[in-house]
Amino acid sequence: MQPGASLRRDPSLATALRGTAARHRRxxxxxxxxxxxxxxxxxxxxxxxxxxxxxAVDFIRQxxxxxxxxxxxxxxxxxxxxxxxxxGSLLVTGIALLLAVxxxxxxxxxxxxxxxxxxxRIVKPILEVLAGIPSVVLGxxxxxxxxxxxxxxxxxxxxxxxxxxxxLGVGILTIPLIASVSEDSMRAVPxxxxxxxxxxxxxxxxxxxxxxxxxxxxxxxxAVILGISRAIGxxxxxxxxxxxxxxxxxxxxxxxxxxxITAAMASLATGTDRxxxxxxxxxxxxxxxxxxxxxxxxxxxxxxxxxxxxxxxx
Amino acid sequence: xxxxxxEPTDRVDGSGNLPTAPRTPATAGVALRMERTxxxxxxxxxxxxxxxxxxxVDLRDVSVYYGSFRAVKxxxxxxxxxxxxxxxxxxxxxxxxxxxxxxxxxxxxxxxRFEGEVLYHGENLYAEQVDPVEVRRRIGMxxxxxxxxxxxxxxxxxxxxxxxxxxxxxDEVVExxxxxxxxxxEVKDKLKQSGLALSGGQQQRLCIARAIAVQPEIILMDEPxxxxxxxSTLQIEELMxxxxxxxxxxxxxxxxxxxxxxxxxxxFMNMGEDRAGYIVxxxxxxxxxxxxxxxxxxxxxxxxxx
Numbered sequence: 066m067q068p069g070a071s072l073r074r075d076p077s078l079a080t081a082l083r084g085t086a087a088r089h090r091r092x093x094x095x096x097x098x099x100x101x102x103x104x105x106x107x108x109x110x111x112x113x114x115x116x117x118x119x120x121a122v123d124f125i126r127q128x129x130x131x132x133x134x135x136x137x138x139x140x141x142x143x144x145x146x147x148x149x150x151x152x153g154s155l156l157v158t159g160i161a162l163l164l165a166v167x168x169x170x171x172x173x174x175x176x177x178x179x180x181x182x183x184x185x186r187i188v189k190p191i192l193e194v195l196a197g198i199p200s201v202v203l204g205x206x207x208x209x210x211x212x213x214x215x216x217x218x219x220x221x222x223x224x225x226x227x228x229x230x231x232x233l234g235v236g237i238l239t240i241p242l243i244a245s246v247s248e249d250s251m252r253a254v255p256x257x258x259x260x261x262x263x264x265x266x267x268x269x270x271x272x273x274x275x276x277x278x279x280x281x282x283x284x285x286x287x288a289v290i291l292g293i294s295r296a297i298g299x300x301x302x303x304x305x306x307x308x309x310x311x312x313x314x315x316x317x318x319x320x321x322x323x324x325x326i327t328a329a330m331a332s333l334a335t336g337t338d339r340x341x342x343x344x345x346x347x348x349x350x351x352x353x354x355x356x357x358x359x360x361x362x363x364x365x366x367x368x369x370x371x372x373x374x375x376x377x378x379x
Numbered sequence: 380x381x382x383x384x385x386e387p388t389d390r391v392d393g394s395g396n397l398p399t400a401p402r403t404p405a406t407a408g409v410a411l412r413m414e415r416t417x418x419x420x421x422x423x424x425x426x427x428x429x430x431x432x433x434x435x436v437d438l439r440d441v442s443v444y445y446g447s448f449r450a451v452k453x454x455x456x457x458x459x460x461x462x463x464x465x466x467x468x469x470x471x472x473x474x475x476x477x478x479x480x481x482x483x484x485x486x487x488x489x490x491x492r493f494e495g496e497v498l499y500h501g502e503n504l505y506a507e508q509v510d511p512v513e514v515r516r517r518i519g520m521x522x523x524x525x526x527x528x529x530x531x532x533x534x535x536x537x538x539x540x541x542x543x544x545x546x547x548x549x550d551e552v553v554e555x556x557x558x559x560x561x562x563x564x565e566v567k568d569k570l571k572q573s574g575l576a577l578s579g580g581q582q583q584r585l586c587i588a589r590a591i592a593v594q595p596e597i598i599l600m601d602e603p604x605x606x607x608x609x610x611s612t613l614q615i616e617e618l619m620x621x622x623x624x625x626x627x628x629x630x631x632x633x634x635x636x637x638x639x640x641x642x643x644x645x646x647f648m649n650m651g652e653d654r655a656g657y658i659v660x661x662x663x664x665x666x667x668x669x670x671x672x673x674x675x676x677x678x679x680x681x682x683x684x685x
Contacts (some may be wrong), residue, residue, distance in 0.1 A: 181489065182489065255526070257522060257524060257526035258526055258528060258529075259487075260484065260487070260520075260522060260526070261522065261526045261527075261528065261586070261589070262528075262538075263484065263487055263515060264482070264484065264515055264519060264520035264522070264590070265515065265516075265519065265538060265539040265542070265589065265590070265593055266512050266513070266515045266516030266539065266542070266543060266593060267512070267538075267542050268512055271542050275538070275542065276528060279529070279530070280528075280529050
């Protein structure tokens with residue numbers, strides 16, 4: 066028998082191998098829908114950035130640039146002192162981090178390294194409930210509890226509204242985020258490393274601080290950066306507790322009233338200021354939005370670079 | 380070989396609950412034991428160890444429970460000093476559990492319970508006031524999978540001495556530990572590199588160097604070569620026979636050739652009907668493999684089960 070002589074081609078097999086037209090069409094439709102969803106987010110982001118830029122440019126055109134450097138942020142009076150808001154935002158964020166980073170990290174170490182499985186099962190959801198408290202509630206808490214009980218006792222004569230109370234309120238909001246993200250990264254550290262450490266006669270604290278935390282650095286840095294973004298972007302707590310809804314004097318004193326970028330935007334958008342005063346007040350909203358966007362964008366990029374660098378080290 | 384390692388460091392003394400007396404004349408003690416080991420005819424038919432030599436560690440009626448499950452039961456044997464004792468047996472016979480009981484690593488697993496005694500220089504390591512941390516400083520461990528810290532080679536080895544408050548020339552300890560682990564020549568020019576950049580076999584030798592650096596008396600090895608290729612395995616075995624001059628080694632292995640090649644004494648364990656591990660036979664390695672007392676041992680070492 067000749068090789069290949071018995072090889073008879075079955076034409077129906079060839080057709081079957083090609084698949085049905087309907088299925089090919091379905092695949093194409095699915096691909097298009099998914100692409101559309103992806104494109105939508107890109108387009109929306111692009112539109113937001115464009116409108117921010119457009120509004121910001123209008124605002125800069127309308128105003129006298131000198132008003133960007135005044136004594137304070139009083140949009141109704143046409144005083145748009147930027148450093149007032151930037152200082153307010155940095156102050157509130159700084160205070161929030163001073164509270165949230167140590168407390169968050171220590172809770173993460175406790176949950177990941179010390180707590181028994183049972184305790185963790187109870188405590189972690191509670192921590193996450195804290196993250197779910199609406200920020201306006203926390204703002205109210207900062208105003209009616211933190212301010213009188215803590216701040217005014219610390220420095221008698223402080224107004225009910227002050228940046229310190231607002232910063233601490235934002236800090237409380239940020240704790241669960243930092244604790245949860247860094248706990249996840251600590252728990253992801255292989256158990257084998259802990260065993261190696263214990264096997265060398267290390268105690269629990271030594272193992273936590275010298276092995277687990279360094280191995281989880283990238284996650285912890287990510288947690289802190291997320292925390293910063295959260296704190297900078299937080300609006301309601303500051304709007305309620307920091308005072309200065311109509312405007313604020315430039316200050317770096319945490320016992321003063323103050324205004325952050327976000328809180329200034331909120332008060333511009335909620336009406337009272339929109340009608341009153343110069344029309345450019347409303348336009349300044351876009352400018353602030355753009356500033357906020359650039360700040361968080363740069364922060365996230367810095368964070369990314371740092372996370373990548375610590376990863377490369379090992 | 381630098382002599383620094385055989386000298387006791389100050390960290391060993393003073394802080395522990397364990398008596399430091401047997402540890403203090405370590406240099407002399409090690410030297411003495413070395414002579415004894417050298418004088419011992421390994422091929423002797425007697426399973427019992429030299430009665431003059433104090434066992435490095437002595438397990439008495441040890442049972443370990445995970446919750447209500449008993450993993451090993453009524454284990455009694457002593458471990459001769461400056462020799463390699465291997466634990467062999469089928470999966471589930473409790474070899475690793477038993478090994479980890481020696482330096483109280485099982486304490487780290489919630490729900491474990493221990494019965495019996497582990498005697499170390501006459502002290503029960505499970506006595507109430509004994510601190511497991513002090514136990515592990517004297518009885519080191521090398522694990523199945525190489526687990527170097529994500530730190531530099533230098534910092535991996537220096538970790539143990541540092542956390543134990545070592546005051547002395549750290550560079551020397553790192554170098555001598557790496558030399559003893561037969562790794563120095565390969566890494567001496569890249570001590571600042573990450574330990575994770577090494578090959579598997581090198582990583583395991585790094586882990587051995589790391590364990591040596593705290594100057595334990597006993598080193599426990601839980602299948603140290605099972606994740607390595609044959610050449611690295613051989614290197615580890617050669618290293619072990621070099622190390623037993625200064626240390627007592629207990630090794631868990633699934634590899635019977637390894638037990639036969641590398642160890643002086645062998646403990647054969649099996650799983651009972653209650654699924655608890657127990658000792659079938661413990662002898663000099665040559666006897667276990669050539670002249671086992673139990674049929675079960677013979678079946679196992681000849682590969683008929685397990």
